[in-house]
Amino acid sequence: MRVCGDFQLPLHFNCSEKKFQMAKDEIPVRFGIMGCAEIARKVSRAIRLSPNSTLYAVASRSFEKAREFALQNNLPDDIKLYGDYTELLEDPFVDAVYLPLPTSLHLKWAVKSAQKRKHLLLEKPTALDVKELDEVLEACEANGVQFMDASMWYHHPRTEKMKDLLSNTELFGLVRSIHSSSSFCGTPQFLESNIRVKQDLDALGALGDTGWYCIGAILWAMDQKLPTTVTALPTVARNSAGVILSCSASLHWDDEQTVATFFCSFISHETMDLLVSGSNGTLWVEDFIIPYGENSAEFSFTTGARFLDLHVGWNVKPQEIRVDTPLPQESMMIQEFSGLVKGIKEQGSSPDGRWSCTSRVTQLVLDAVRKSIENFFEPVYM
Amino acid sequence: MRVCGDFQLPLHFNCSEKKFQMAKDEIPVRFGIMGCAEIARKVSRAIRLSPNSTLYAVASRSFEKAREFALQNNLPDDIKLYGDYTELLEDPFVDAVYLPLPTSLHLKWAVKSAQKRKHLLLEKPTALDVKELDEVLEACEANGVQFMDASMWYHHPRTEKMKDLLSNTELFGLVRSIHSSSSFCGTPQFLESNIRVKQDLDALGALGDTGWYCIGAILWAMDQKLPTTVTALPTVARNSAGVILSCSASLHWDDEQTVATFFCSFISHETMDLLVSGSNGTLWVEDFIIPYGENSAEFSFTTGARFLDLHVGWNVKPQEIRVDTPLPQESMMIQEFSGLVKGIKEQGSSPDGRWSCTSRVTQLVLDAVRKSIENFFEPVYM
Numbered sequence: 001m002r003v004c005g006d007f008q009l010p011l012h013f014n015c016s017e018k019k020f021q022m023a024k025d026e027i028p029v030r031f032g033i034m035g036c037a038e039i040a041r042k043v044s045r046a047i048r049l050s051p052n053s054t055l056y057a058v059a060s061r062s063f064e065k066a067r068e069f070a071l072q073n074n075l076p077d078d079i080k081l082y083g084d085y086t087e088l089l090e091d092p093f094v095d096a097v098y099l100p101l102p103t104s105l106h107l108k109w110a111v112k113s114a115q116k117r118k119h120l121l122l123e124k125p126t127a128l129d130v131k132e133l134d135e136v137l138e139a140c141e142a143n144g145v146q147f148m149d150a151s152m153w154y155h156h157p158r159t160e161k162m163k164d165l166l167s168n169t170e171l172f173g174l175v176r177s178i179h180s181s182s183s184f185c186g187t188p189q190f191l192e193s194n195i196r197v198k199q200d201l202d203a204l205g206a207l208g209d210t211g212w213y214c215i216g217a218i219l220w221a222m223d224q225k226l227p228t229t230v231t232a233l234p235t236v237a238r239n240s241a242g243v244i245l246s247c248s249a250s251l252h253w254d255d256e257q258t259v260a261t262f263f264c265s266f267i268s269h270e271t272m273d274l275l276v277s278g279s280n281g282t283l284w285v286e287d288f289i290i291p292y293g294e295n296s297a298e299f300s301f302t303t304g305a306r307f308l309d310l311h312v313g314w315n316v317k318p319q320e321i322r323v324d325t326p327l328p329q330e331s332m333m334i335q336e337f338s339g340l341v342k343g344i345k346e347q348g349s350s351p352d353g354r355w356s357c358t359s360r361v362t363q364l365v366l367d368a369v370r371k372s373i374e375n376f377f378e379p380v381y382m
Numbered sequence: 383m384r385v386c387g388d389f390q391l392p393l394h395f396n397c398s399e400k401k402f403q404m405a406k407d408e409i410p411v412r413f414g415i416m417g418c419a420e421i422a423r424k425v426s427r428a429i430r431l432s433p434n435s436t437l438y439a440v441a442s443r444s445f446e447k448a449r450e451f452a453l454q455n456n457l458p459d460d461i462k463l464y465g466d467y468t469e470l471l472e473d474p475f476v477d478a479v480y481l482p483l484p485t486s487l488h489l490k491w492a493v494k495s496a497q498k499r500k501h502l503l504l505e506k507p508t509a510l511d512v513k514e515l516d517e518v519l520e521a522c523e524a525n526g527v528q529f530m531d532a533s534m535w536y537h538h539p540r541t542e543k544m545k546d547l548l549s550n551t552e553l554f555g556l557v558r559s560i561h562s563s564s565s566f567c568g569t570p571q572f573l574e575s576n577i578r579v580k581q582d583l584d585a586l587g588a589l590g591d592t593g594w595y596c597i598g599a600i601l602w603a604m605d606q607k608l609p610t611t612v613t614a615l616p617t618v619a620r621n622s623a624g625v626i627l628s629c630s631a632s633l634h635w636d637d638e639q640t641v642a643t644f645f646c647s648f649i650s651h652e653t654m655d656l657l658v659s660g661s662n663g664t665l666w667v668e669d670f671i672i673p674y675g676e677n678s679a680e681f682s683f684t685t686g687a688r689f690l691d692l693h694v695g696w697n698v699k700p701q702e703i704r705v706d707t708p709l710p711q712e713s714m715m716i717q718e719f720s721g722l723v724k725g726i727k728e729q730g731s732s733p734d735g736r737w738s739c740t741s742r743v744t745q746l747v748l749d750a751v752r753k754s755i756e757n758f759f760e761p762v763y764m
Contacts, residue, residue, distance in 0.1 A: 176650035233632045235641035250615045259617035261643040268558035270687035305652035
């Protein structure tokens with residue numbers, strides 16, 4: 001039985017709701033967390049809130065660190081703690097691994113996880129390049145395990161609602177332009193010592209971190225259609241080790257009248273913007289990656305906008321659309337992932353390839369941006 | 383004395399207010415409108431609503447057209463009507479000319495206006511290129527007349543309020559990224575026959591029309607600082623005559639960590655977006671060119687945004703800021719222009735060069751975008 005303990009979850013989703021759902025769903029997917037990154041705190045809570053999953057084990061490089069993580073997050077006493085990643089993978093009761101290690105360690109541990117037939121929820125950026133990612137995906141395929149990267153925003157009901165509107169020919173029409181921005185202003189301490197600014201740990205820097213979301217959002221709006229041309233724009237900030245702190249790029253599709261641009265940064269105020277303009281409508285969202293609040297999220301949409309007579313105003317203003325969510329988006333992600341895992345385990349389904357594809361096109365574009373930066377902002381043809 | 387007649391102005395700014403102001407301001411600037419373009423309807427109303435100006439004359443290529451314009455817009459009976467632009471310029475009572483002719487006619491008639499010592503309010507785009515604009519500006523300077531382009535949004539009190547915030551080091555910090563979008567979806571009739579899609583009349587197409595605003599907004603956010611590099615992005619739509627219907631570009635400043643992008647189009651849903659991100663704050667406005675309504679306008683701003691613990695929400699949401707305006711923004715423009723003209727006429731002031739500079743940097747960047755498009759999207763170094 002799951003016990004949430006007396007930890008005060010700082011949200012409005014309570015445990016009783018989950019217990020109720022758990023009664024109908026008796027064999028939860030047992031997660032092992034591999035690496036006690038800051039983000040693992042959020043995901044451990046998401047696993048505990050998701051009705052079809054349970055947090056079974058935590059592994060760190062030392063037993064002490066794993067125990068500290070368990071204490072810090074009020075994990076139940078019966079949680080398995082490992083001071084070695086391999087031990088976690090040897091545990092036959094672990095169904096799935098959530099892997100938030102630094103990017104440079106993804107290849108090794110993701111492949112090992114797959115080989116041990118652990119379903120794989122991999123933190124983004126998925127790999128240092130698509131070659132590495134392909135090794136991971138091949139290992140998952142060879143071992144029949146589900147793959148998903150841990151981009152949470154895809155799983156918020158708002159995202160589906162937005163997609164419905166963008167897919168509506170009458171209300172939205174053809175995509176004409178997309179702009180996305182994802183940034184935060186790192187503290188001096190972050191910029192000095194965080195894993196994400198270290199060449200040997202997360203060499204992709206802001207492009208791999210916040211840029212992953214921008215690229216993902218653009219591809220999401222384009223139904224994962226790979227652009228024909230990717231061009232980095234010539235304003236790039238790097239730290240002394242050469243890690244990207246800020247960059248931007250444009251994406252183009254030869255057979256579409258669509259242009260997409262994005263800006264990602266560790267040295268700019270918090271933004272999570274997505275603006276998608278079509279021939280008949282416009283969609284705006286200012287918090288697409290992490291909603292302002294957990295219970296619901298909003299976006300704005302207009303269609304058929306035109307000027308009043310004399311051009312002294314508009315016939316419509318953007319409509320604000322609120323979408324409630326039954327669980328925080330990260331729990332929605334866990335729930336979806338675990339549903340796929342249960343399908344494989346209990347009904348003999350095949351892994352769902354959709355999430356591998358989504359990650360792969362994102363990684364391909366990310367690689368192209370990096371290549372364009374290295375080639376002095378020359379276009380990269382995909 | 384000004385008479386507004388019984389024309390029902392479709393707004394909440396009433397004539398009595400103006401008459402009251404007129405009593406204190408006895409010598410209004412007398413405007414002649416040169417060319418009965420659609421936009422002249424809006425500006426004629428703006429002149430009539432502005433407390434320090436009067437609509438004195440209208441000229442068209444034929445007397446009939448001028449009369450039709452006067453009737454259509456319920457202009458007072460004593461308005462002077464001319465069937466020839468030269469006649470308007472010969473009228474010694476005309477203080478200032480508003481010139482909304484097709485862009486290819488700007489050079490000729492703007493220079494003639496200046497030579498006749500008429501102060502010049504010139505519709506945008508100001509010229510086909512900066513060489514032409516320089517001829518216009520030189521003629522204005524040589525004849526001591528005020529120059530201003532008719533970009534109305536600079537004159538809304540909202541714009542000043544936004545600039546105050548962007549200039550606040552603590553709340554906003556350094557500009558990191560700017561994105562602007564200005565578009566509308568032209569009807570088949572517009573795309574077939576409007577002046578703005580004709581090679582011989584408005585060869586700059588969407589770049590000159592909606593792009594003028596995007597470039598202007600970016601430069602406004604950058605305090606009119608010319609970028610070092612301008613690069614058109616490789617998604618351009620043209621009509622069969624080669625006129626640009628849609629394009630986009632990026633701007634860069636060598637000594638700033640700033641990137642700016644814009645999208646302008648005649649084939650995309652109505653947008654007028656401006657997003658400016660700084661190191662400490664973010665500003666959004668969705669109707670920067672023409673506010674949704676005439677009496678007030680809004681924008682959003684956040685500062686000091688960060689995530690809550692566990693990254694499950696934000697500490698702040700964007701604050702919506704409403705700014706009321708005493709007059710529609712186009713009347714604010716007329717009022718400012720007329721104030722400068724009165725200063726020159728009545729107090730011997732020199733023309734204010736600020737507006738020439740604003741137009742000139744905009745035109746320079748516009749030329750660079752066009753050049754980059756012609757050079758297969760190679761960067762243009764300014």
